[in-house]
Amino acid sequence: MNIIVLVKQVPETSNVKMDPETGTMIREGLETIINPLDLYAIEAALRLKEQHGGKVTAISMGPPAAMKALRETMAMGVDEAALVSDRKFGGADTWATSYTLGQAIKEMGEFDIIMAGERATDGDTGQVGPGLGAWLNLPVVSYVAHIKEVTKDSITCDRLMEEGYQVVKAPFPVVITTVKEIAEPRLPTLRGNKRARQTEIPVYSTENMTVDVGSLGLKGSPTKVVKIETPKVTRSGTLLKANSEETIESAVDQLIEWLKERELV
Amino acid sequence: MSYVWTLGEQFEGKLRGVSFELLARGKKLAEELDTKVCSLILGHNISDEDLEELIQRGADEVYFVDDPRLADFQNETYSNVISDLINQYHPHIVLAAATTIGRVVMPYVAIKVNTGLTADCTQLEIQPETKLLLQTRPAIGGNIMATIKTPDHMPQMATVRPKSSRPLDKDPSRSGKIQRIVLKDELVDTRAKVIEFRTDDAGFVNIEEADVVVAGGKGLKQAANVKLVEDLAKQLDGVVGASRQAIDRGWLSYPHQVGLSGKTISATLLLTAGISGSIQYLAGIKTCENIVAINNDPEANIFGVSDFGIVGDLFEVLPLLTQKLAQAKK
Structure with a gap:
């Protein structure tokens, strides 16, 4: 079973301090981490691999510094990783991001499952996973809380909805987004860390991917940010x-x- | 005609409250644009009364795609139907709720019809000079508000945070057209199949759409004390929420969790007890209308976002509050 996990590097906001004067977040000195909600997807992918064989590949779109997040996934047990990175990708909204990731995944060969966290803690949209499913024309099962059954060509999951769990059976290949309930993420291991340091992580860019340049980055994004305000939270x-x-x-x-x-x- | 569309939602044939909340939003925008607001519903066996209620609460038109194959939400078929109708009728604005349906079907549709989408908006308005939809949403755990527009693509699409607007009152004098649409077979995607629907326990909660949430945290000290929160929730006709701390200790099941790795809520009244208010927790509650906090630590973060705070022992305050509310009811 080949599983691709989408990973995003986000600012560490758990120890964030608020400016008492303005009620806004103090951003100086914020570290970057793996999006905490991606850890559940990574864990679910690793468990599927342990039970059914195959490999897990983490993929992240971001600046070269996002390599750090990818190495952390490998330290947890992810087999391979790929970075999707190019200056032309910068400023992409969820439409352009899911397009670019989709084009990169097309270069990566066959897979059974694309797994993603329900959303990232910085952008908070949750749109990239489903958008990617649309670009690749795959079924999407979102907000998955439990995996019930896996066969050689299908997966049955509990999808958490407002009124309860919808049990969905989907054939491979499929896009799955996960919620926290799915699994408790494991910690990185020393051995994993060592392997992560020693592994070369390939980079996909406009040089080695087939892309429509007009669909990339800020320019290719249908949505535009008009303004950003920092509301007073107190x-x-x-x-x-x-x-x-x-x-x-x-x-x-x-x-x-x-x-x-x-x-x- | 530059229509505004709202995507209504149904569960087991009954319209969900967000359908009416969206119409309140849609009607205001449609008035500013001097156009009509149309509610689109996919489902089966929805009563005429329910469809009529959409008109009474703001819709000028209702498009109801009625088919047993649409009874359960199935992302790909729903997306195909919505995309097909968008391509046929060319609405200018499409709004959906930021629910477990809207947050997956809308990004899928956005790609299929080649347009932008803004997630989980809490404010929508029309920019006077351009007539474009300004979509404002919280991001980074509610620490910033970003205003976004979709200048060169149609339709302009947004999901809207549940409970962030109130439904309009029923106006029985309103009239409108209810159009039933036949599902085209070629739009049915049978790859993913819905097998069944279940709730794991009688206490399954829909905290995202509750008016009143009473939430407990680490300060409850043990599972048995969840009852204090439940009793108060019962008195307030509310549901029980919890911080991550209480969930991870196994006191309540995950659907109760509020915060970054749980649900984001916009309750009319949130009452928290024994919750200190981590950044992650606060991210999930910032759009609640009224926040009451009970905590024994006067320095707790939660008091910084509360409208009414009591610094005290929840084991004393909660039972007394529950008891006095019960007395007041009599």
Whole structure:
């Protein structure tokens, strides 16, 4: 079973500090990491390989520095990796990104599953996985929470929806996007780290891919960013101390009043 | 005719609330553009009353593609049908909900009809000078708001965060055209098959579309104490949410999780207890209308985003609150 996993390198936002004056994120000194939601997809891919054989290839589109994220996936056990990188790819929206990834994947040979996290924690769109499915004309099963059954030519999954789980059976090749429930990601190993350092990672660019230059990067993107604003996240709320019988009672009463005023009860 | 389309959603033949939320958005845009808003529904066995309700809540027209093969959401067939109709009718704007349906079918359609798509918007407006759709959305965990447009492609498409707009009131005096459309066989993609639908437990929650969410975190200390949150949720007619901490400890199942690796919610009222408010958690709650926090640490991040905070012991505050709300009801 050949599995391709999409990986994105994102800014590390878990230890991010907020500027108390402006209520915005302090970006200085932010490290880059593998998109945390991709780790679940990587883990699910590795488990499928362990159970059914085959290989897992991680692919990332980004600047040369995204090589670091790819090496981290190899340290977790991913067999091979490929970087899709070219200045002409810069500023791509999800339409152009999924196009470019699709063209790169066409160069990489046959596969059974393309796996991706449900979305990346920076762009927050979740559109690249399904978009890639459309470019490659493949079925897409999104928000997969459990894998139920795998045969030599199909996979049956639980797709998490608002009302419950939709059980979907899809033939290979297929695009699957995963949610956290699917698996607990493993840690990198020393041996994996060593192998990751020693492996040459190929780079796909406009030099060795068939691409329509007009569909690349910022220029090829149908959507354009008009402006970016940083909303103030702080709210000026009431804050009551409740540390004695009296103050607890009073705080609860005030809260109920407050809820009533807003017609929330 | 420069139509605005909204993609309604149904589950087991009943229209979902987002269908009406989208119409409120669509109608406002259509008025600014001096055009019609049309609700597109794919499904089977949807009652005339439900279709009529779309008109009463803002639609000028309803296109209902009615076929048993559309009863369950299947991405490829749905995408084919929507793309085919877009190519036939050329709407200028297509809005869908940022649900587990909208967030997969719309990116698929965007590629098929060769246009842009903006995800999970919380504001939509028409730029006066260009008449283009300005699509504003939170990104990077809600730390920035990006405004995006699609200047050179049609239709302009966006998914809209559930609960970020209110449905219009029913207006029985409104009239509109309901058009039933026959599913073309060649649009049916049988590769992926829906086998069944199930909920794992009676407590399965749809927290993304709940008006009231009561969420508990690490401060609950143990699984047995989830009951405190459940009792309060019951009093408030709400559902139970949880921070990642509570999920990873196995106190509640994953569908309850709010935050970066869980759900993003826009509840009218979110009440959190024993949740300190990590960056990842806050990313999932920023568009909630009213946030109440109960936590024993006055320095907890959660108080920075709360409208009403109580610094105190949740084991004392929650039962009293539940009890007083119950009394008030009597």
